[in-house]
Amino acid sequence: MPSNRQEVExxxxxxxxxxxxRQMFLAFGYEKTSLAKIAKHAGxxxxxxxxxxxxxxELFASVVEEIIQAFLTAFKTRKSExxxxxxxxxxxxxxxxxxxxVTIHEKSRTSQVIADVHQSFHDSLAEISxxxxxxxxxxxxxxxxxxxxxxxxxxxxxxxxxxxKEKNDIVSLLEV
Amino acid sequence: MPSNRQEVExxxxxxxxxxxxRQMFLAFGYEKTSLAKIAKHAGxxxxxxxxxxxxxxELFASVVEEIIQAFLTAFKTRKSExxxxxxxxxxxxxxxxxxxxVTIHEKSRTSQVIADVHQSFHDSLAEISxxxxxxxxxxxxxxxxxxxxxxxxxxxxxxxxxxxKEKNDIVSLLEV
DNA sequence: ACCTGAACACCGTTCAAGT
DNA sequence: ACCTGAACACCGTTCAAGT
Numbered sequence: 001m002p003s004n005r006q007e008v009e010x011x012x013x014x015x016x017x018x019x020x021x022r023q024m025f026l027a028f029g030y031e032k033t034s035l036a037k038i039a040k041h042a043g044x045x046x047x048x049x050x051x052x053x054x055x056x057x058e059l060f061a062s063v064v065e066e067i068i069q070a071f072l073t074a075f076k077t078r079k080s081e082x083x084x085x086x087x088x089x090x091x092x093x094x095x096x097x098x099x100x101x102v103t104i105h106e107k108s109r110t111s112q113v114i115a116d117v118h119q120s121f122h123d124s125l126a127e128i129s130x131x132x133x134x135x136x137x138x139x140x141x142x143x144x145x146x147x148x149x150x151x152x153x154x155x156x157x158x159x160x161x162x163x164x165k166e167k168n169d170i171v172s173l174l175e176v
Numbered sequence: 177m178p179s180n181r182q183e184v185e186x187x188x189x190x191x192x193x194x195x196x197x198r199q200m201f202l203a204f205g206y207e208k209t210s211l212a213k214i215a216k217h218a219g220x221x222x223x224x225x226x227x228x229x230x231x232x233x234e235l236f237a238s239v240v241e242e243i244i245q246a247f248l249t250a251f252k253t254r255k256s257e258x259x260x261x262x263x264x265x266x267x268x269x270x271x272x273x274x275x276x277x278v279t280i281h282e283k284s285r286t287s288q289v290i291a292d293v294h295q296s297f298h299d300s301l302a303e304i305s306x307x308x309x310x311x312x313x314x315x316x317x318x319x320x321x322x323x324x325x326x327x328x329x330x331x332x333x334x335x336x337x338x339x340x341k342e343k344n345d346i347v348s349l350l351e352v
Numbered sequence: 353a354c355c356t357g358a359a360c361a362c363c364g365t366t367c368a369a370g371t
Numbered sequence: 372a373c374c375t376g377a378a379c380a381c382c383g384t385t386c387a388a389g390t
Contacts, residue, residue, distance in 0.1 A: 013373090029286060031207065034363065047365075048374055056364065099285070105335055106278045110205060145345035148338075149329060152346075156328025159281055169321035170328075189354090210382065223384075224355055232383065 014052045017042045022063045026096075030060060030103045061113040064104060067097050068121045075125075080132060087150065087171050091157055098158045122151065138176060150174060190228045193218045198239045202272075206236060206279045237289040240280060243273050244297045251301075256308060263326065263347050267333055274334050298327065314352060326350060 020042035024033040035056055039046040053059040071093060078089065094101070108115040129147050138146070153174060157167055196218035200209040211232055215222040229235040247269060254265070270277070284291040305323050314322070329350060333343055 029282075032286070035365090036363085045375055047367090047376085050365070051373060102278065102282045102285070106205075106282050109275070109278070110208070142349075145342065145349055148332075148342065149346050149349050152332025152336075153325060153328050155335075156324075156331060159331075160328075162324075166321065166324065170325050173318075173321055173325050211384090212382085221356055223357085223386090226384070227354060 013044075017044065017049055017052055018059070018062055018066065021059050022066070025060065025063060025103075026099050029099060030107070035059075057107060057111045058113055060103070060107065061111070061117050064100060064114065065117050067100070068117065068124075072121075072124050075128060080135075083136070084171055084175065086132075087154065087174065088167075091154055091167070091171075094154070094158055101155060101158050125151065136176075146176075189220075193220070193225055193228055194235070194239055194242065197235050198242070201236065201239060201279075202275050205275060206283070211235075233283060233287045234289055236279070236283065237287070237293050240276060240290065241293050243276070244293065248297075248300050251304060256311075259312070260347055260351065262308075263330065263350065264343075267330055267343070267347075270330070270334055277331060277334050301327065312352075322352070 017038065021033075021038045024038050024041060027033075028037075034046075035049055036046045038059075039049055049059065053062060074093065075090070078086075080086070081089070104114060104118050108118045126144075126147050129150070130143055133143050133146070134140070153170065157170065162170070193214065197209075197214050200214050200217060203209075204213075210222075211225055212222045214235075215225055225235065229238060250269065251266070254262075256262070257265070280290060280294050284294045302320075302323050305326075306319055309319050309322070310316070329346060333346065338346070
């Protein structure tokens with residue numbers, strides 16, 4: 001609970017900037033979205049963004065973090081379906097954010113903030129999947145590489161644009 | 177065979193720029209490598225690059241094309257080993273160019289030249305692998321999705337930095 | 353044909369100054 | 372506390388001018 005009205009307003013403005021950033025980044029990509037563009041869309045001046053975020057990269061990291069949180073919440077509350085359905089569900093949920101996947105990997109090499117957000121995403125996903133696969137009685141030693149492999153395939157499917165048939169055929173190959 | 181000395185000189189200078197570009201792109205990444213930096217390293221002025229290449233993106237595409245050609249030549253003349261060895265060989269050869277993989281995917285979304293180079297790489301690889309897997313008597317309908325899956329796993333391994341054990345464990349899961 | 357100096361519009365970021 | 376105008380150094384790219 002915010003302690004006063006001021007704080008609400010602050011968070012609202014910050015969220016508006018984040019929302020504008022998410023939309024512009026998704027529409028035009030990270031490099032082709034200038035801070036001026038985001039600021040205009042959010043109804044502020046470019047340098048106002050620096051009051052709320054330390055840099056363009058931190059703004060991007062903040063956007064990504066929000067998306068990952070929403071994804072993890074949805075993932076945790078989802079009841080266990082077949083492995084195949086779970087994988088297809090993850091792909092469908094992340095599909096709208098597809099444009100971010102490449103940028104996250106690109107920026108992870110030079111930005112600590114984004115590398116951290118990226119890493120914590122993979123960790124959370126692995127933790128949840130591990131419990132699931134143990135339930136399904138997969139051999140413990142096979143679980144870790146298998147989770148990594150599934151992650152790579154999901155990323156691959158999201159990064160390259162495959163049609164439904166190609167997508168289904170590949171996911172079928174992952175059946176244990 | 178070049179028709180005269182002039183042409184040799186031309187190609188030499190162009191190659192020098194390409195070489196400088198490759199080294200700088202690999203060392204600092206695409207975005208953090210300015211044309212001024214490349215030009216200085218090659219001993220020319222920034223705008224001289226525009227005599228040989230239409231844009232920074234075309235220069236990058238040219239560098240990538242050269243790497244892909246070298247890779248495909250090596251791949252074609254290599255004699256068939258086990259599938260596992262072939263996959264590990266591809267990974268080891270591409271490892272030095274790892275930094276490019278992400279950038280290629282990023283730029284493929286907005287640059288036609290790079291998308292074309294990227295696509296022709298996947299096509300060549302699929303074509304070669306298909307012949308190989310037919311020899312090994314894999315079912316024709318399974319070949320295409322399998323090749324795509326292997327490609328995604330190779331890209332995944334290259335994009336994330338895995339140690340030898342993780343790498344081997346994942347490649348083992350690809351055994352047919 | 354090949355190369356340059358100077359300029360263009362734009363970029364992320366900083367900061368002193370305002371409220 | 373929050374926001375801005377003006378400036379900074381830098382960017383990819385263009386082009387008239389040189390050889």
